[in-house]
Amino acid sequence: MIHHLNCGTLHPLLAGRFVAHCLLVERADGLLLVDSGFGTADLDDRGRRLGRAFTSAMRPNLDPAETALAQVEALGFHASDVRDIALTHLDLDHAGGVSDFPNATVHVYDAELEAARNPKGMEHGRYLREQWEDARFATHAAAGEEWRGLEAVTVLADDVLLVPLPGHSRGHAGAAVRDTTSSDGGWVLHAGDAYFNAGEVQTPPSCPRILQVFQRLLAQDNAVRLANQERLRTLVADHPDVRVFSAHDASEFEALNS
Ligand SMILES: [Zn+2]
Numbered sequence: 364m365i366h367h368l369n370c371g372t373l374h375p376l377l378a379g380r381f382v383a384h385c386l387l388v389e390r391a392d393g394l395l396l397v398d399s400g401f402g403t404a405d406l407d408d409r410g411r412r413l414g415r416a417f418t419s420a421m422r423p424n425l426d427p428a429e430t431a432l433a434q435v436e437a438l439g440f441h442a443s444d445v446r447d448i449a450l451t452h453l454d455l456d457h458a459g460g461v462s463d464f465p466n467a468t469v470h471v472y473d474a475e476l477e478a479a480r481n482p483k484g485m486e487h488g489r490y491l492r493e494q495w496e497d498a499r500f501a502t503h504a505a506a507g508e509e510w511r512g513l514e515a516v517t518v519l520a521d522d523v524l525l526v527p528l529p530g531h532s533r534g535h536a537g538a539a540v541r542d543t544t545s546s547d548g549g550w551v552l553h554a555g556d557a558y559f560n561a562g563e564v565q566t567p568p569s570c571p572r573i574l575q576v577f578q579r580l581l582a583q584d585n586a587v588r589l590a591n592q593e594r595l596r597t598l599v600a601d602h603p604d605v606r607v608f609s610a611h612d613a614s615e616f617e618a619l620n621s
Pocket residue numbers: 454456457556610611
């Protein structure tokens with residue numbers, strides 16, 4: 364069973380409404396969270412931990428009911444039931460919930476943890492160490508595995524993989540999850556911030572100009588980011604059995620959460 368959760372609504376200037384699309388996956392050996400939105404500590408003190416630059420540009424709702432912890436509990440689970448967290452990357456709108464689940468193992472692509480611990484150039488300022496410095500990490504490196512034509516690395520059993528899609532950040536990755544409870548055994552790919560608008564993975568691609576500029580400004584390596592968007596377009600075109608969505612597109616979230 365896969366639950367789609369919005370763990371943080373944002374209203375970035377001129378860019379409409381963003382969600383922080385996370386997954387709560389009921390697996391045989393415990394709960395898995397994919398991305399974690401903002402955490403309770405981020406919301407305390409009117410979001411001061413997130414910093415003025417972020418809150419004034421991204422204008423987060425900071426609603427306690429949107430935290431992953433609140434939504435896990437609303438579904439009848441306890442924080443300690445969350446055994447694993449897979450993060451697409453460590454930007455502060457994805458990693459904030461980590462500190463609400465101290466028993467979980469946090470899975471990231473190795474290059475991302477290296478970037479967050481030793482930021483260079485524009486990476487300074489994008490990571491918030493307090494969110495994850497006490498986490499128990501398991502880092503993963505690609506080693507020749509393939510999933511639907513993309514390089515991948517198995518994270519858990521045969522149903523959870525990280526799919527490196529760098530460019531937005533140094534070690535950004537998608538998270539592929541197989542729904543073991545669905546009759547067709549369907550896969551979803553949480554593509555994180557590899558793209559921001561649903562039209563970008565269609566052929567031909569489309570994206571509002573403001574979001575194109577926004578993504579270029581946030582990209583750690585823009586050429587690599589664009590090459591990975593092309594790979595995602597190929598995946599969407601060639602593998603209609605895989606449901607692909609991004610972290611922030613509200614229309615994708617609403618389609619999957621209905
Ligand atoms: Zn993001």
